[in-house]
Amino acid sequence: xxxxxxxxxxxxxxxxxxxxxxxxxxxxxxxxxxxxxxxxxxxxxxxxxxxxxxxxxxxxxxxxxxxxxxxxxxxxxxxxxxxxxxxxxxxxxxxxxxxxxxxxxxxxxxxxxxxxxxxxxxxxxxxxxxxxxxxxxxxxxxxxxxxxxxxxxxxxxxxxxxxxxxxxxxxxxxxxxxxxxxxxxxxxxxxxxxxxxxxxxxxxxxxxxxxxxxxxxxxxxxxxxxxxxxxxxxxxxxxxxxxxxxxxxxxxxxxxxxxxxxxxxxxxxxxxxxxxxxxxxxxxxxxxxxxxxxxxxxxxxxxxxxxxxxxxxxxxxxxxxxxxxxxxxxxxxxxxxx
Amino acid sequence: xxxxxxxxxxxxxxxxxxxxxxxxxxxxxxxxxxxxxxxxxxxxxxxxxxxxxxxxxxxxxxxxxxxxxxxxxxxxxxxxxxxxxxxxxxxxxxxxxxxxxxxxxxxxxxxxxxxxxxxxxxxxxxxxxxxxxxxxxxxxxxxxxxxxxxxxxxxxxxxxxxxxxxxxxxxxxxxxxxxxxxxxxxxxxxxxxxxxxxxxxxxxxxxxxxxxxxxxxxxxxxxxxxxxxxxxxxxxxxxxxxxxxxxxxxxxxxxxxxxxxxxxxxxxxxxxxxxxxxxxxxxxxxxx
Numbered sequence: 001x002x003x004x005x006x007x008x009x010x011x012x013x014x015x016x017x018x019x020x021x022x023x024x025x026x027x028x029x030x031x032x033x034x035x036x037x038x039x040x041x042x043x044x045x046x047x048x049x050x051x052x053x054x055x056x057x058x059x060x061x062x063x064x065x066x067x068x069x070x071x072x073x074x075x076x077x078x079x080x081x082x083x084x085x086x087x088x089x090x091x092x093x094x095x096x097x098x099x100x101x102x103x104x105x106x107x108x109x110x111x112x113x114x115x116x117x118x119x120x121x122x123x124x125x126x127x128x129x130x131x132x133x134x135x136x137x138x139x140x141x142x143x144x145x146x147x148x149x150x151x152x153x154x155x156x157x158x159x160x161x162x163x164x165x166x167x168x169x170x171x172x173x174x175x176x177x178x179x180x181x182x183x184x185x186x187x188x189x190x191x192x193x194x195x196x197x198x199x200x201x202x203x204x205x206x207x208x209x210x211x212x213x214x215x216x217x218x219x220x221x222x223x224x225x226x227x228x229x230x231x232x233x234x235x236x237x238x239x240x241x242x243x244x245x246x247x248x249x250x251x252x253x254x255x256x257x258x259x260x261x262x263x264x265x266x267x268x269x270x271x272x273x274x275x276x277x278x279x280x281x282x283x284x285x286x287x288x289x290x291x292x293x294x295x296x297x298x299x300x301x302x303x304x305x306x307x308x309x310x311x312x313x314x315x316x317x318x319x320x321x322x323x324x325x326x327x328x329x330x331x332x333x334x335x336x337x338x
Numbered sequence: 339x340x341x342x343x344x345x346x347x348x349x350x351x352x353x354x355x356x357x358x359x360x361x362x363x364x365x366x367x368x369x370x371x372x373x374x375x376x377x378x379x380x381x382x383x384x385x386x387x388x389x390x391x392x393x394x395x396x397x398x399x400x401x402x403x404x405x406x407x408x409x410x411x412x413x414x415x416x417x418x419x420x421x422x423x424x425x426x427x428x429x430x431x432x433x434x435x436x437x438x439x440x441x442x443x444x445x446x447x448x449x450x451x452x453x454x455x456x457x458x459x460x461x462x463x464x465x466x467x468x469x470x471x472x473x474x475x476x477x478x479x480x481x482x483x484x485x486x487x488x489x490x491x492x493x494x495x496x497x498x499x500x501x502x503x504x505x506x507x508x509x510x511x512x513x514x515x516x517x518x519x520x521x522x523x524x525x526x527x528x529x530x531x532x533x534x535x536x537x538x539x540x541x542x543x544x545x546x547x548x549x550x551x552x553x554x555x556x557x558x559x560x561x562x563x564x565x566x567x568x569x570x571x572x573x574x575x576x577x578x579x580x581x582x583x584x585x586x587x588x589x590x591x592x593x594x595x596x597x598x599x600x601x602x603x604x605x606x607x608x609x610x611x612x613x614x615x616x617x618x619x620x621x622x623x624x625x626x
Contacts, residue, residue: 078426084426086429131609132605132608132609135608135609135612137425137426138369138425138426138429139608139612141425141426141429142369142559142563142604142608143604143605143608143609146556146601146604146605147605149556149601150598150601150602150605153594153597153598153601154598156594157592157594157595157598263433263434263437266430267434270430297445298444298445299441299442299444299445300441300442300445302437302438302441303437303438303441303442303445306434306435306437306438306441307434307438309430309431309434310417310431310434310435310438313421313427313430313431313434314417314420314421314427314431315420317427
């Protein structure tokens with residue numbers, strides 16, 4: 001038989017249909033079908049610091065989780081609200097500098113500076129981004145890309161916040177275990193928090209803003225209010241990442257506005273699977289260690305992940321997690337075309 | 339007087355940076371974020387032809403322009419054609435390409451102060467009591483010539499007219515039998531060659547450094563956005579606006595603020611009037 005006569009069809013697995021909705025509670029098998037992937041991710045992330053050898057790789061996990069927070073914020077804004085923010089570095093820098101100032105000038109401990117920097121930083125970012133919220137598509141993308149560059153040049157030109165040297169002498173965490181579990185805990189919390197959020201009523205409205213904002217407007221809802229809320233949530237994630245970062249490195253400088261923090265999370269989101277949230281986290285857990293392994297090659301690692309990013313965008317735009325989900329939920333078989 | 343002369347030179351330089359970007363975006367709605375990388379790449383290619391292969395200066399300039407145009411065309415034909423119309427993928431893919439080129443060059447050892455191109459004509463002259471070297475005057479001359487030739491090309495040749503047709507209304511152009519993909523390919527090749535031309539005119543004024551790629555990209559975007567994305571004459575006028583604004587800040591505030599002006603121009607223009615000062619307002623496409 002010629003291959004032209006056959007086609008592949010995808011069929012949902014029986015257990016997927018059985019475990020849809022309330023019926024999932026009927027048997028252990030169906031319960032575990034639903035919860036196992038989630039529990040595997042949680043358990044995997046919680047045991048990572050225990051199984052990894054040496055402080056170096058534990059530090060890599062912390063950094064990966066910070067990138068994961070950023071990737072979550074990008075994924076949430078881009079695929080659930082329709083605001084493609086290429087300036088994740090702006091959130092990191094704002095959160096980082098706020099935490100650094102709170103710590104060095106006001107003497108607050110990390111327990112206080114991180115939540116404060118998260119909330120204050122998010123408020124500040126939202127306020128600064130407020131004028132460009134009505135913009136759409138490529139216009140918002142370009143303007144958000146310019147924000148961190150602008151902040152960087154302003155700090156350089158005005159020579160404020162320590163200028164090009166940055167702020168030194170920031171407290172570190174009390175032990176590396178608190179550092180690790182604080183970052184991992186925050187990542188998991190925000191991951192499941194945003195997943196929950198986009199499935200609630202407000203998530204529906206936000207997706208409406210993305211797909212057809214005129215319809216939302218016609219329903220008597222204020223688009224700008226919802227966009228502001230979404231930007232606040234996303235920038236809170238980014239600012240928290242930045243605050244963790246300065247306490248881990250005990251240093252805050254203009255390199256926190258660097259393009260790395262804007263590009264790597266986007267690459268991770270594309271690789272992990274756009275619009276899945278968990279994919280963004282998984283993408284970071286893959287990409288950051290790879291980029292660490294390639295550190296010996298200097299700037300070649302940037303070339304490497306730029307090429308990966310390009311390849312995934314052009315040839316495999318669905319990403320790893322969507323692919324995995326399809327294999328988990330469905331099976332494929334060849335059928336004869338009728 | 340100094341401000342007037344150096345402002346004009348700076349504006350001509352900005353116009354040269356931006357024309358390639360404006361051309362590609364105007365014709366195919368493709369924001370070419372690899373523009374700065376192509377600029378630097380062509381500078382290094384000219385250097386390579388000149389010093390390693392020992393070719394004639396004019397010959398290596400022409401070769402570098404052709405090669406850059408070729409690279410642009412290949413980028414379009416093999417990668418960008420698959421994601422036409424998906425704005426975000428376009429931005430990210432071109433940006434990733436630019437990043438790969440720039441960081442690849444840096445890894446390849448092309449850094450430091452050793453790479454310079456010779457000026458076309460050495461020496462300097464005095465105009466109204468201000469000393470200007472010939473290369474800078476040449477930049478203004480070439481900038482003017484490029485704008486003039488582009489205007490003639492897009493108004494009086496068949497291909498130029500089809501490019502303009504594409505820029506105005508892609509569907510109508512398709513109905514009139516203009517091959518949209520071929521025209522976009524041509525525009526990408528032309529735009530890349532224009533980046534190469536800018537590099538060849540402007541790089542003799544300093545060293546060839548990888549960092550210039552990022553700055554050129556920002557400046558090109560600034561000019562195009564202030565002038566209105568897709569409007570070529572708007573880009574030229576905006577180049578003068580930003581060019582003089584930059585020189586004025588350098589004179590009255592200090593050189594640190596030069597880049598701040600460009601970035602501020604982008605942010606303010608986008609917030610207040612996203613289609614730029616000279617673009618047609620398309621309210622529904624760009625804002626809610």
